Amino acid sequence: MNPLKARISLSAYRHNLKSVQKIVGPKVHILPVIKANAYGHGVLPLARESLKQGVPMLGLGTLEEGLELRRAKIAAPILLLDGIFKQQAKSAVKYHLTPMVTALDTAKELNRLGRRENRKVSVHLKFDTGMNRLGFTLSEAENALKEISSMKNIFVEGIMTHMASSSDASSPQNELQLRRFEAVLSLAKDAGLNPTWIHAANSGAIINFKESHYTMVRPGISLYGYPNAKVKKAVFKAVMTLTSKLISIKNVNAGEGIGYDATYVTPRRKRVGVVFGGYEDGVKRALSNRGSALVGGTLVPIVGNVCMDNFMIDLSRAAFARVGDEVTLISPLHAAISAEKWAELCGTISYEILTGIGNRVERVAK
Numbered sequence: 001m002n003p004l005k006a007r008i009s010l011s012a013y014r015h016n017l018k019s020v021q022k023i024v025g026p027k028v029h030i031l032p033v034i035k036a037n038a039y040g041h042g043v044l045p046l047a048r049e050s051l052k053q054g055v056p057m058l059g060l061g062t063l064e065e066g067l068e069l070r071r072a073k074i075a076a077p078i079l080l081l082d083g084i085f086k087q088q089a090k091s092a093v094k095y096h097l098t099p100m101v102t103a104l105d106t107a108k109e110l111n112r113l114g115r116r117e118n119r120k121v122s123v124h125l126k127f128d129t130g131m132n133r134l135g136f137t138l139s140e141a142e143n144a145l146k147e148i149s150s151m152k153n154i155f156v157e158g159i160m161t162h163m164a165s166s167s168d169a170s171s172p173q174n175e176l177q178l179r180r181f182e183a184v185l186s187l188a189k190d191a192g193l194n195p196t197w198i199h200a201a202n203s204g205a206i207i208n209f210k211e212s213h214y215t216m217v218r219p220g221i222s223l224y225g226y227p228n229a230k231v232k233k234a235v236f237k238a239v240m241t242l243t244s245k246l247i248s249i250k251n252v253n254a255g256e257g258i259g260y261d262a263t264y265v266t267p268r269r270k271r272v273g274v275v276f277g278g279y280e281d282g283v284k285r286a287l288s289n290r291g292s293a294l295v296g297g298t299l300v301p302i303v304g305n306v307c308m309d310n311f312m313i314d315l316s317r318a319a320f321a322r323v324g325d326e327v328t329l330i331s332p333l334h335a336a337i338s339a340e341k342w343a344e345l346c347g348t349i350s351y352e353i354l355t356g357i358g359n360r361v362e363r364v365a366k
């Protein structure tokens with residue numbers, strides 16, 4: 001009975017994986033980034049689809065996200081891109097989740113746990129080359145690499161960095177970060193490390209900087225169809241279609257206010273539809289009196305303030321509409337109701353729109 005559905009197109013997702021592979025070439029591996037519930041798309045079907053397509057590893061965010069996949073019997077390597085707190089090291093080791101490591105004390109704790117189990121714990125070391133968020137700084141790099149490479153129960157499987165401005169092909173920060181990363185890689189070599197996975201590229205860098213591809217790339221947003229960098233339209237297809245239903249229709253007289261604070265006043269008698277779904281579900285309040293929705297192929301405006309659980313649409317141009325009809329909120333087929341358009345209207349980025357799709361929305365992957 002839940003009218004709110006996010007239809008997830010596995011074929012569009014596969015198409016996007018193939019597009020990334022085409023861009024990076026056959027030698028570079030793909031770590032699909034499916035953190036934050038696969039950017040709001042629902043993590044398990046996309047995790048399984050990625051593995052079916054042969055990726056070597058999955059990119060999750062937190063320990064909890066990794067455990068969710070283990071509970072679902074997904075045994076593939078999982079990289080935790082948010083890193084872990086020292087207190088989470090035990091669970092990470094127990095469930096064979098590969099943490100990104102950004103601090104020596106975490107490495108020491110993992111080494112200690114590895115020794116207890118008489119095995120090596122795989123980690124990816126992250127270096128901060130200019131994002132100024134997480135990772136060993138350049139001044140810490142030499143010492144960290146020396147210390148960690150001497151830990152007998154740590155296996156440095158990967159070395160990584162993250163690029164801050166990769167969606168902008170002309171930003172000089174990209175070259176600077178890659179140059180600093182090269183310096184880190186050479187220090188790693190000096191410390192005797194030769195990791196399988198060297199990675200730096202998010203979607204923007206995959207598209208804009210071939211020299212950032214190394215042995216693995218980490219696409220997120222592009223896999224969902226919103227590449228965040230200039231690329232031909234057909235290269236990536238939007239994966240999510242968000243729909244709901246008309247739950248009520250009424251005729252409202254001229255001069256009446258619609259919804260909270262009456263921010264829309266009917267200029268004449270109008271047919272107004274109520275759609276289930278509101279800002280709790282990710283239909284941003286900033287879409288009030290600005291966004292549109294699709295009813296039976298006709299684009300109609302959102303009128304009045306979006307509420308927590310509902311919003312209203314002007315059905316003047318959709319006289320055919322009946323209670324129970326499907327209403328499309330986000331569609332890959334219409335630029336006027338893409339996640340990108342929502343982002344533009346709300347003054348944000350498609351990432352925030354997609355990850356903001358709420359828990360009440362049923363995800364249906366096929």
Ligand SMILES: *Cc1c(COP(=O)(O)O)cnc(C)c1O
Pocket residue numbers: 033035081162201202203204218219220221222228
């Ligand atoms: C989220 C994330 C990505 C994916 O970035 P996109 O811009 O969505 O492609 C890549 N790397 C890391 C470390 C991330 O946290």
